[in-house]
Amino acid sequence: MKNIIFVAPPAAGKGTVSNFLTEKYGYIHISTGDLLRDARNNNDEIAKTITELMDSGKLVSDEIVLELLKRCIDNMDKSKKFILDGFPRNIAQANTLDDLFNELNITDYAVIYLDIDFDEALKRTLGRITCPNCKKGYNKYSTELKPKIDGICDNCGCSLITRSDDSEETFKIRFDNYMNETKPVLDYYKDKYKLVTISAKQDINNIYNSVEGVI
Ligand SMILES: [Zn+2]
Numbered sequence: 001m002k003n004i005i006f007v008a009p010p011a012a013g014k015g016t017v018s019n020f021l022t023e024k025y026g027y028i029h030i031s032t033g034d035l036l037r038d039a040r041n042n043n044d045e046i047a048k049t050i051t052e053l054m055d056s057g058k059l060v061s062d063e064i065v066l067e068l069l070k071r072c073i074d075n076m077d078k079s080k081k082f083i084l085d086g087f088p089r090n091i092a093q094a095n096t097l098d099d100l101f102n103e104l105n106i107t108d109y110a111v112i113y114l115d116i117d118f119d120e121a122l123k124r125t126l127g128r129i130t131c132p133n134c135k136k137g138y139n140k141y142s143t144e145l146k147p148k149i150d151g152i153c154d155n156c157g158c159s160l161i162t163r164s165d166d167s168e169e170t171f172k173i174r175f176d177n178y179m180n181e182t183k184p185v186l187d188y189y190k191d192k193y194k195l196v197t198i199s200a201k202q203d204i205n206n207i208y209n210s211v212e213g214v215i
Contacts, residue, residue: 002081002108002109002214002215003106003109004082004112005083005087005088005194006018006085006112007113007114007185007186008113009116010174011124011125012200013124013200014114020208022083025081025215027081030073030085032069032086035068035072036060036065062096065087069097070104073104074104088185089181093185094188111186111189112214113198115198116200124139124142125171127142132161133153133156133158134155136154138160196214198210198214
């Protein structure tokens with residue numbers, strides 16, 4: 001099996017595919033967002049620095065993220081492979097990640113890009129509904145994820161609500177920013193013959209099959 005760098009626009013289904021890989025193949029899911037949140041809870045210098053930066057609304061430097069990544073991969077069960085999620089977001093980060101991989105002697109990895117167009121991503125995002133009671137998530141436009149009865153939670157029978165932060169406008173900004181930022185990263189890995197593009201528009205089982213073909 002290969003380590004994976006997972007790149008996907010909002011609403012492409014990265015979470016679903018990550019869960020599939022962790023459950024079926026024992027992948028370790030490394031999200032840089034989670035790493036930062038966890039690191040704040042430690043009682044050390046890095047935790048102090050991160051807390052100060054985040055509390056003052058500043059971005060945490062790539063050096064810190066890299067250091068956390070390094071610790072995480074170093075401490076990982078070496079018989080397992082990882083999925084890296086949320087990093088790299090730009091060329092500078094891709095370069096520093098190369099250095100880290102060299103240092104840790106990681107050569108066997110693939111970059112999986114879950115490709116989705118704006119209209120499809122928007123539809124999925126606007127289709128997201130959740131149960132205010134048990135928090136279960138659904139999607140009214142997905143055959144696999146829609147509730148059995150329209151607008152009603154399968155678990156507890158409560159009325160489902162739309163996620164309030166998902167307006168078309170905010171989603172477009174989020175999606176465009178992501179694409180602008182990520183496009184150069186995709187080109188970078190394409191040039192290194194590490195990039196595999198999988199269409200997120202297919203049936204979920206076809207996506208799983210494609211991903212299994214890569215790993
Ligand atoms: Zn419920």
